[in-house]
Amino acid sequence: MGPLRTERSFASGDSPQKAVFMMFASTVSGGRARSALVVLLALGCSAGADEEAVDSQVQAVKTVTIDVRRSLVVTEQAILSRFSFERVLSQLASQSGVAGLTATQLFQQWWDTQNAAPGAYAGAHCDDYVSAGASTLNGYPYLCRGEAEGTQAACDPFAVGSSCAYIPIGLFNRFDLAPENGAHCGEYRIVYAKESGVSSTSDRNLVIFEAALANPHPQQGLKGCQQIVDTWADLTKQSSLSARADVLEDFYFDGQGSVGPVVHVNNFGNNPLGAGQIRTNQFSNTVSGWSLREFKLARTCTGQSCTQLKVVPVTNKNNAFGPLFAPSSTLPAATSFQSFFPSQVASLVGATATSLDIDTPDLYNTGQSQASGTTAAEMRYAVQLGTAPGALYDGIQGQLTTLGSALTPADIALRAQALSCAGCHRLNNNVALGGGLTWPASLGFTHVTERETEVVAGETRFRISDALVNALLPARQAIFEDFLNDRPRPSKGPNHPLNNWRSHG
Secondary structure, three states: OOOOOOOOOOOOOOHHHHHHHHHHHOOOOHHHHHHHHHHHHHOOOOOOOOHHHHHHHHHHOOOOOOOHHHHOEEOEHHHHOOOOHHHHHHHHHHHOOEOOOOHHHHHHHHHHOOOOOOOOOOOOOOOOEEEOOEEEEOOEEOOOOOOOHHHHHHOOOOOOOOOOOEEEEEEEEEHHHOEOOOOEEEEEEEEEEEHHHHOOOOOEEEEEEEEEEEOOOHHHHHHHHHHHHHHHHHHHHOOOHHHHHHHHHHHHHOOEOOEOOOOOHHHOOOOOOOOOEEEEEEEOOOOOOOEEEEEEEEEEEEOOEEEEEEEEEEOOOOOEOHHHHOOOOOOOOHHHHHHHHHHHHHHOOOOOHHHOOOOOOHHHEOOOEEOOOHHHHHHOHHHHHOOOOOHHHHHHHHHHHHHOOOOOHHHHHHHHHHOOHHHHHHHOOOOEOOOOOEOOOOOOOOOEEEEEEEEEOOEEEEEEOHHHHHHHHHHHHHHHHHHHOOOOOOOOOOOOEOOOOOOOO
16 A cells, blocks of 8 residues: 555644654554544644645654564463363364263364274264275375374373373464455464474374464455454564463454454364364374374254264365376376476476465365375375476476476476475475575474474573574565555465465465
8 A cells, every 4th residue: 555645634733733643653553554644634633734744644654563473473381371272172162062072072083083984983084985995085095094193082182191182382373374355364373282292203293273264354355354463463562471372362262352263163164165274293103104184173063953073184285196296197187187287387486485386276185295204205296207208297398498497397396395285394394496496494394393492581482493484484474564564465366365375384
């Protein structure tokens, strides 16, 4: 948004009004400062000066900036202590409307999905679909993990001394995932880690509740999200850690008037948009390797009566099954995938990590993004593509030639791999992607860790990755501050997220 234009302005004798405006504007931001100016003018600032006098007042308002470790990422243990795993699952169970459903039952049913049927609970299981003797999801391999995370179907995470207890390790503001049209207001996340992983490298499991928060004023488009954005922005100015904890606790569990609570059954896929999800980084043994998976909540109701709330496995978005890249692939979707993928090349030639993008139809997405072990080969896109001429290889090269790019088809495959869960978390750590671009590193497997802490300003907090600190967070900060300061950004289309990634990263 450019400078404010109005027929009323400050006259030479209006210095008290100017002082009032500047004092008020110092406490607000962007569009709110402009709105304050309009109100003050209407309340009695005299006319006569030219429009540039008004513009000078607007330009004098200090540009709003945020502290990313207060307004985008929160990992202080003192704040996180209010976000117990039991509190989240209990709130979801109580909102379900399902008589008698407990937090423990919801947890156990969730992890029973990793066991073969019939399991301990009704609902989805890893072998509900089988092809050529192997369990599948969406037509691609979906390994059962009954010897690993599936054992949690018989574990109570809330019992004293439980072997499947979880601790909170991070809150993440992902306003940057809001679509340009404001169909929702982005994602607001809580990350939990299996407590055993603090000391055991082979018994780790991380879960991320990624709530897509509904726009309280959808008729206003993205501006309808202003209250949500302001809530996070104001944390930057709040020096009291306990006061910041109060705000976040209310935001996540209680809501704020027309803005509902983050922790709600409708925010994790159970909504008309299908927005929001729960994702997992599963590494509870070394046999099946590190597997990243995605789930949604599904509620069954008739009228006001609800009979089921289930956690259901779904595909990992923008995680194409790697063998679709192989020139000799006989997968049913291989021909259409190899025809489709060259259309993504133009979005993958950028010079920075955060300029890359991909939009993979769900037809091609796998339900498991394997980051280690023997099955990790299925997510190594460049290896699957190879270097021999073929329909896909030639299609990629043709697009690169048209774009005048010196990148190779292998570079493009590696860039697409980087936007997958397995790539972003492990396979692409410090990998050269061509054109002088190297993918930034995670903390080995994760971007926030239960295994390492640091003390800053007297407060202990969990560490986050270099990829977040040096690449991802600066990009998210720019998006957030541009919104606060009414700075326009290039449009990529009404349904495109504000950031350049369609991936969940």
